[in-house]
Amino acid sequence: MKNTGPAASTKELIMDAAIDLFSKWGYDKVSIREIAREVGIRESSIYNHYKGKEEIMDTITDYFIAELARAAPFDVPMEDLLKQYGAEEFMKMGARSYLQLINTPRIAKIWRIIAIELFRNEKVRRFFKASMVETPVASWQQTFDIMMKLGYIKECDTRLLAQEFFYHCIYLFFDYFIIRFDETTYDTFTDSMLKDLEPHIRFVFESVRVKEA
Structure with missing residues (x-):
């Protein structure tokens, strides 16, 4: 959310302006001058807070990584949650x-x-490959390993299962942020993604779950 309240620092306002502009035109098409104009400050003032445009982009990426880490769904051990909810x-x-x-x-x-x-x-591209593909697939492999150990799913190649499951999530990323970006707003993002994701979860789980005798 754009931080325009009284507590917003100039550095935060610069980052927010850059996020707005980069998301509309891309990193290469936006200049430091345009970012300064968006904030309402002199171009030279940007350099009191950032070395340049690349550092602004790095700050945005670092913020994004921190938010993804903060969004880790549960503090309770996974095995306890699996036993409680299935x-x-x-x-x-x-x-x-x-x-x-x-x-x-x-x-x-x-x-x-x-x-x-x-x-x-x-x-x-390196960030996306490491943080948005390799790390989530490894995390889901670990999740499926635990499910297999607890007897929820059949013996299988959990690496392949993690890939089959998560690659659909990557498709949804491109579907929402490239193909259908102008058709929905952030207000409907969660509902839209869950509408697509929950049937996928059900399908994947049904294909590997241990059937009760």
Whole structure:
């Protein structure tokens, strides 16, 4: 969300202005002068807070990573939650909790920036590969390993299962932030994503769950 209250520092306002502009035009098309104009300060004042445009982008990425980490769905041990709610409901709760925590206008704009910059920004591409593909797949593999140990799902290749499950989430990312970006707003983001994600969760779980005798 754009931080325009009395407590907003100039540095925060610069970051918010950059997020707005980068999400509309892309990183390469926006100049320091345009960011300064958006904030209402002199161009030279930007350099009192950031070394340049690249550092602004790095700050945005660091903020995004911190927010994703903060949105970790549960503090309770996974095994306890699985025993309490069951595997399918645990997956739905995790998805719902995660999407609600990251569902803000500011975060939505950063998602859009990442989608735009993936094609031409090597640093963003490395970030996306590590933080948005490899780390989540490894996390889901660990989750499915625990489900298998507890007898919720059949013996299977949990790495492949994690990929099959999470790659659909990556598709939803591109569907929302590239294909249908102008069709929905951040207000409907959570409901829209869950509408697509919950049937997928059910389908994946049904294909591997241990059937009761």
